[in-house]
Amino acid sequence: MPGLPALFDLSGRVAVVTGGGGALGRVAAGALAEAGASVAVVDLSEAAAAKVAAGLTEAGAAAAIGVGADLSSEEAVEGAFAAIEAAFGRIDILVNAISAAIDRHGPEEFPLQTWDAMLASNLTSYFLCSRAAAQRMIPAGRGGSIVNFGSIAGSNVLGRGGLAYGVAKGGVAQLTKETAYAWAPHGIRVNAVLPCQFVNDWWRGNLADPASTRPPGPLPRARSARPGSTPPSSRR
Numbered sequence: 001m002p003g004l005p006a007l008f009d010l011s012g013r014v015a016v017v018t019g020g021g022g023a024l025g026r027v028a029a030g031a032l033a034e035a036g037a038s039v040a041v042v043d044l045s046e047a048a049a050a051k052v053a054a055g056l057t058e059a060g061a062a063a064a065i066g067v068g069a070d071l072s073s074e075e076a077v078e079g080a081f082a083a084i085e086a087a088f089g090r091i092d093i094l095v096n097a098i099s100a101a102i103d104r105h106g107p108e109e110f111p112l113q114t115w116d117a118m119l120a121s122n123l124t125s126y127f128l129c130s131r132a133a134a135q136r137m138i139p140a141g142r143g144g145s146i147v148n149f150g151s152i153a154g155s156n157v158l159g160r161g162g163l164a165y166g167v168a169k170g171g172v173a174q175l176t177k178e179t180a181y182a183w184a185p186h187g188i189r190v191n192a193v194l195p196c197q198f199v200n201d202w203w204r205g206n207l208a209d210p211a212s213t214r215p216p217g218p219l220p221r222a223r224s225a226r227p228g229s230t231p232p233s234s235r236r
């Protein structure tokens, strides 16, 4: 049986991290590069994607590129995946880690335009990128792995007015199960992680507003974690 380092060795594999310019996507991209994968960092902010990719290259990644794209658009997703395939020749791993800033309204007054935009960014993008990845993984016949960032907001009511975000994350959970079932025969594993509360730029801006951070109850340690930090429970 191979040792643990060999089991986690991703040399020769190509990983795509969407939302890779963000707090958690950046950490995922770094971990994949550290394990030996070539990494494509994709983000709405081309500058953020390029900065993360440059950091990975500087830290000794096999290869890294930054791609700017609005992944809620079918055309942009196709363009980004075609560019990544052209650069690296294959795609083995997809991490979906997009998040659009949460717009808060009560359900009875939630604007349709906001609803549509939130679902497009936080759910449709996951579908489009998963589909684009599977369309390449299946014919290649090497299997693959897709990891979707869901949220506890997709299975719990946090009481913060984030209706469309929570509904989108509930959709991410079901998308994960549907695609895991459909693509298992092709050796493609699809899993989701459901983070609790991590500090990112958007959340940092919220900390001053008690209405948007309430309630601390659902957070097991009643405080936010920091991306890349050791989980609190393992520090006991």
Ligand SMILES: NC(=O)c1ccc[n+]([C@@H]2O[C@H](COP(=O)([O-])OP(=O)(O)OC[C@H]3O[C@@H](n4cnc5c(N)ncnc54)[C@H](O)[C@@H]3O)[C@@H](O)[C@H]2O)c1
Pocket: 018, 019, 020, 021, 022, 023, 024, 025, 026, 042, 043, 044, 045, 048, 069, 070, 071, 072, 096, 097, 098, 099, 100, 101, 121, 125, 149, 150, 151, 152, 194, 195, 196, 197, 198, 199, 200, 201, 202, 203
């Ligand atoms: N931070 C948390 O506490 C937390 C908790 C639960 C779940 N999550 C989930 O984890 C994932 C990562 O969260 P994060 O904290 O790193 O978020 P973040 O806001 O730091 O980063 C999200 C990134 O997604 C990008 N993005 C937004 N819309 C896009 C689009 N249409 N096309 C391409 N890129 C787009 C943004 O530019 C940003 O860089 C998200 O799916 C989020 O919903 C985060």
